[in-house]
Amino acid sequence: MEKRNEEEYSRTLLGDLTVATAQDESYDHLTFLSTPFLGADDSSERDDHEVFGAGGKKVQERKDNSRINANRKALKNGARWEVLCLLCIILLCGHICKDEPASLHSQFDDWMKDSNHFELKFDLLYSLVDFPNIILPLFAGPLVDRHGAWQMLVVFCSFSLIGQFLFAVGVQNKSWSLMYAGRILFGIGGDNIVICKSVLLACWFPDKQLALAFGLGTSIGRIGTVLSNSLAPILANSVSLPFSIWVAFATAVVMFMASLRIGSVEARTDQQTNDDECEMKENITRCGEEDAKSTSSAVDSMIKSANIKHHEVHLKEVLKFGPIFWLTGLSVVFIYGCFYPFNFAASGILMERNYFKDPASDCKLTFPDQCTEGTLAPIVGNPSYDEDGNECPSKNYSPVLPTSLNVTKENTAWDDTWDEDEYVFDSLDSDDVSCSDDFWSEACTKDYCDDKDDATEKAGLIMSIPFIFGAVLAAPFGFLSDYFGYRLVWATLSPAFLIVEHFTLAYSSRPPIWPMISSGLGFAIYCAVIWPTIALTTELKYTGLAYGVVSSILNIGTSSFPLIVAALYENNGNEYLPDVEIFFATSAICGMVIGIVMNIIDYRTGGIVNSIAKNIVTSDEPNSSNR
Numbered sequence: 001m002e003k004r005n006e007e008e009y010s011r012t013l014l015g016d017l018t019v020a021t022a023q024d025e026s027y028d029h030l031t032f033l034s035t036p037f038l039g040a041d042d043s044s045e046r047d048d049h050e051v052f053g054a055g056g057k058k059v060q061e062r063k064d065n066s067r068i069n070a071n072r073k074a075l076k077n078g079a080r081w082e083v084l085c086l087l088c089i090i091l092l093c094g095h096i097c098k099d100e101p102a103s104l105h106s107q108f109d110d111w112m113k114d115s116n117h118f119e120l121k122f123d124l125l126y127s128l129v130d131f132p133n134i135i136l137p138l139f140a141g142p143l144v145d146r147h148g149a150w151q152m153l154v155v156f157c158s159f160s161l162i163g164q165f166l167f168a169v170g171v172q173n174k175s176w177s178l179m180y181a182g183r184i185l186f187g188i189g190g191d192n193i194v195i196c197k198s199v200l201l202a203c204w205f206p207d208k209q210l211a212l213a214f215g216l217g218t219s220i221g222r223i224g225t226v227l228s229n230s231l232a233p234i235l236a237n238s239v240s241l242p243f244s245i246w247v248a249f250a251t252a253v254v255m256f257m258a259s260l261r262i263g264s265v266e267a268r269t270d271q272q273t274n275d276d277e278c279e280m281k282e283n284i285t286r287c288g289e290e291d292a293k294s295t296s297s298a299v300d301s302m303i304k305s306a307n308i309k310h311h312e313v314h315l316k317e318v319l320k321f322g323p324i325f326w327l328t329g330l331s332v333v334f335i336y337g338c339f340y341p342f343n344f345a346a347s348g349i350l351m352e353r354n355y356f357k358d359p360a361s362d363c364k365l366t367f368p369d370q371c372t373e374g375t376l377a378p379i380v381g382n383p384s385y386d387e388d389g390n391e392c393p394s395k396n397y398s399p400v401l402p403t404s405l406n407v408t409k410e411n412t413a414w415d416d417t418w419d420e421d422e423y424v425f426d427s428l429d430s431d432d433v434s435c436s437d438d439f440w441s442e443a444c445t446k447d448y449c450d451d452k453d454d455a456t457e458k459a460g461l462i463m464s465i466p467f468i469f470g471a472v473l474a475a476p477f478g479f480l481s482d483y484f485g486y487r488l489v490w491a492t493l494s495p496a497f498l499i500v501e502h503f504t505l506a507y508s509s510r511p512p513i514w515p516m517i518s519s520g521l522g523f524a525i526y527c528a529v530i531w532p533t534i535a536l537t538t539e540l541k542y543t544g545l546a547y548g549v550v551s552s553i554l555n556i557g558t559s560s561f562p563l564i565v566a567a568l569y570e571n572n573g574n575e576y577l578p579d580v581e582i583f584f585a586t587s588a589i590c591g592m593v594i595g596i597v598m599n600i601i602d603y604r605t606g607g608i609v610n611s612i613a614k615n616i617v618t619s620d621e622p623n624s625s626n627r
Contacts, residue, residue, distance in 0.1 A: 086265070090193060094255055106435075126340075132187055137547070150266045166178055212478045214528070344565075352576055493525070499585050501516065502582070
């Protein structure tokens with residue numbers, strides 16, 4: 001905001017002549033030379049520019065300067081959208097990698113079958129991505145401000161690439177330790193990539209397009225989660241769990257390459273602007289020594305004032321942020337906390353509630369100690385019936401498992417592809433069945449494993465619904481909030497959709513598609529309006545720090561909520577419902593209450609955040625940075 005005022009001053013001094021400057025090792029030069037904030041009036045450029053020197057004499061620029069300005073405008077406009085597309089690719093691949101385990105809950109359970117406290121260990125895969133980022137964004141934000149957004153983007157994408165590689169190796173070798181190490185490294189990169197993305201969008205796009213740009217980024221990121229939720233179970237069931245994870249690693253490579261391309265675009269724009277600046281100065285010099293001297297002095301004065309030097313950003317400067325900023329951070333904790341951690345548990349919740357429910361206790365096998373389907377099943381079959389003699393269970397219930405088994409090499413024609421040396425169980429339950437083992441999936445309980453695979457794929461598709469709505473609606477909602485305003489109003493109303501979703505899943509037997517649609521609507525609205533609020537309530541030079549602080553606050557929720565879910569699951573007899581859903585609904589209620597408070601504060605201080613984009617003030621208005 002302060003930078004925009006400097007640019008306006010410079011343009012007043014030199015008419016429509018725009019001189020851009022670059023500073024080594026700082027992203028701030030791109031804030032000046034590349035953002036549409038700084039070229040909003042490019043359409044008003046004339047073929048002949050009038051420049052006034054310190055002595056007040058008019059200097060007629062050569063007409064080729066209009067060509068330079070036209071070239072710069074075309075370069076900025078084209079580069080702006082290329083950067084946005086590349087950032088969308090990075091977000092798409094990042095969401096695929098980060099969210100992939102969520103839809104593979106059952107496959108991980110089968111793959112790591114010998115593990116105790118599986119739910120806690122599995123939920124740690126999500127918590128450890130976010131846990132380091134409770135602290136790191138506080139340093140990442142200033143690093144972005146100091147060293148440059150695209151430079152740090154490449155660094156963070158490198159962390160994510162290495163982390164995803166270690167995670168894939170850990171899955172391949174059934175090592176929780178390697179998986180955890182990979183997820184930590186991925187999180188160090190992944191969450192801080194969002195900070196770089198936010199700063200880059202704030203630098204390249206003006207206020208009136210900011211929410212639209214954020215909305216597009218959010219939409220494409222949601223598509224990544226949709227692809228992960230829907231395709232990962234199919235890949236894991238068709239080939240193997242490690243194969244599915246390695247496919248995600250390939251997307252991490254694409255993400256890293258896209259970050260390098262962004263660096264190339266920024267460097268190209270920087271170089272072109274420097275070349276144009278030199279050519280413009282040479283043209284001015286040719287127009288006369290005396291006037292050129294005074295004009296050059298004015299140009300240098302403009303460059304000095306508009307050039308954004310290294311700004312040493314310190315953590316203590318967060319004290320300059322106002323109450324709406326801090327309430328925004330708290331709101332993000334509760335709303336994101338009841339969305340992303342829910343997605344990580346959603347596969348298990350949907351299978352328990354809808355697609356792989358436990359059969360009734362009176363549903364019994366004809367031969368309780370024999371396999372149900374496969375090469376070891378009785379030739380006459382092994383159907384199950386309830387106490388009334390009706391065949392059971394019905395659709396969307398898991399097939400009945402044997403109550404006991406005694407399969408050894410001495411009494412069975414053995415298959416060397418089976419994982420164990422014997423399968424002897426006095427009391428068999430679902431925790432003993434690993435469908436990644438051919439004994440269960442092909443020889444003994446084929447019906448159970450086939451139905452379970454189908455259920456995971458159905459759950460993955462239903463899990464994708466909120467993200468499909470997010471992908472489709474985030475950008476339109478962003479545009480509408482730019483055009484009509486009322487960002488905080490929508491941020492307050494959107495949690496109502498999440499409250500409906502979680503109470504419906506907890507207490508209703510209705511199909512899950514409707515509560516998931518409600519979730520998608522609520523979160524699409526919330527994401528479209530909440531992140532631009534941060535950029536609009538802090539000075540531009542603190543943008544990196546601001547997003548870093550909010551990311552840190554956000555990660556308190558997203559790292560702790562999965563552990564709370566795991567505790568509730570185990571305390572509820574290894575069942576999600578209804579306790580876990582009540583927890584998520586309560587979190588959404590807290591987010592709504594915080595939104596009400598934010599609207600009250602904004603109303604009492606002039607309604608700036610709820611204003612339409614063109615009416616948002618810059619930092620020259622007293623205390624605007626502390627709203």
